[in-house]
Amino acid sequence: MTKTASISVLNAADQAAAVYQSQEALLDVSGVTVQYSNGRQLVTATYRVDFSIKSSDRFVLLGPSGCGKSTLLKAVGGYLQPTEGEIRLRGKTVTRPGPDRMMVFQEFDQLLPWKSVLDNVMFPLVETGKLAGRAARDKAMQYIEKVNLARVADSYPHTLSGGMKQRVAIARGMAMEPDILLMDEPFAALDALTRRQMQDELLQLWADTRFTVLFVTHSIAEAIKIGNRILLLSPHPGEVVAELNSPSPDMHEPGWQTRLEQKINSMLFANEEITEKAHG
Ligand code: ADP
Numbered sequence: 001m002t003k004t005a006s007i008s009v010l011n012a013a014d015q016a017a018a019v020y021q022s023q024e025a026l027l028d029v030s031g032v033t034v035q036y037s038n039g040r041q042l043v044t045a046t047y048r049v050d051f052s053i054k055s056s057d058r059f060v061l062l063g064p065s066g067c068g069k070s071t072l073l074k075a076v077g078g079y080l081q082p083t084e085g086e087i088r089l090r091g092k093t094v095t096r097p098g099p100d101r102m103m104v105f106q107e108f109d110q111l112l113p114w115k116s117v118l119d120n121v122m123f124p125l126v127e128t129g130k131l132a133g134r135a136a137r138d139k140a141m142q143y144i145e146k147v148n149l150a151r152v153a154d155s156y157p158h159t160l161s162g163g164m165k166q167r168v169a170i171a172r173g174m175a176m177e178p179d180i181l182l183m184d185e186p187f188a189a190l191d192a193l194t195r196r197q198m199q200d201e202l203l204q205l206w207a208d209t210r211f212t213v214l215f216v217t218h219s220i221a222e223a224i225k226i227g228n229r230i231l232l233l234s235p236h237p238g239e240v241v242a243e244l245n246s247p248s249p250d251m252h253e254p255g256w257q258t259r260l261e262q263k264i265n266s267m268l269f270a271n272e273e274i275t276e277k278a279h280g
């Protein structure tokens, strides 16, 4: 490669980074603490968490079980209110659930068992009044095709495998074309091979549509594979340890995944020592 060519490649990457930096945040989470009241006891699930997500981010919340990942996702979904802090979507404070934030859960039973695949995917479109009749059907089919389930569009959930059920849930969320798709460990209950396949499919879907996703996982490998940005949370109560940016695909150097994994492991380990010292 000539010198000029390599400079122009760098400039393109710098330009892309500058455009990204100048983008307004789509979702702003600032100083969010969530507490649950358990009878007389108060449980602090997350403590003063800050992060912001830009359009087309694949933003991952990574942390051990019980660190408040689901709690944060539910707060963004508007299902529970922060005790302290604020969540804003496009500048507007989130106070309740809305069709601009669709959820995909870990459980296979999130579909309506008495409705076909097509009717499950159409349901929120029709129920929210977003689309009706033929338009709703076409939109639903468009996303059912995207997750490669056209041949089972008329089947019922109990006839599908776990992976297929999760594909339906993803299609249902995406068909609403929400501002942000919220995914709570959507592949955690799948076998290892299906899980890997679903991760690849999700990335392919993202390459097609560039949707914005907030993805929760406790798997370091999954976080690295899915996320362009990873927010590392400490054990209970969840506080931000660090935010890590995974390099963009055109900047990947051999071994970057292993290096990032080591970095995350050392941060979690360092954090554990701090926690042990504090309590020991
Ligand atoms: P994660 O998804 O990271 O595993 P959660 O958000 O589910 O963590 O839970 C964070 C903490 O909040 C845990 O200690 C959990 O026991 C507690 N918690 C979660 N939901 C409730 C609830 N409804 N009532 C009381 N405590 C809860």
Ligand code: MG
Residues within 6 Å of the ligand: 069, 070, 071, 184
């Ligand atoms: Mg959880």
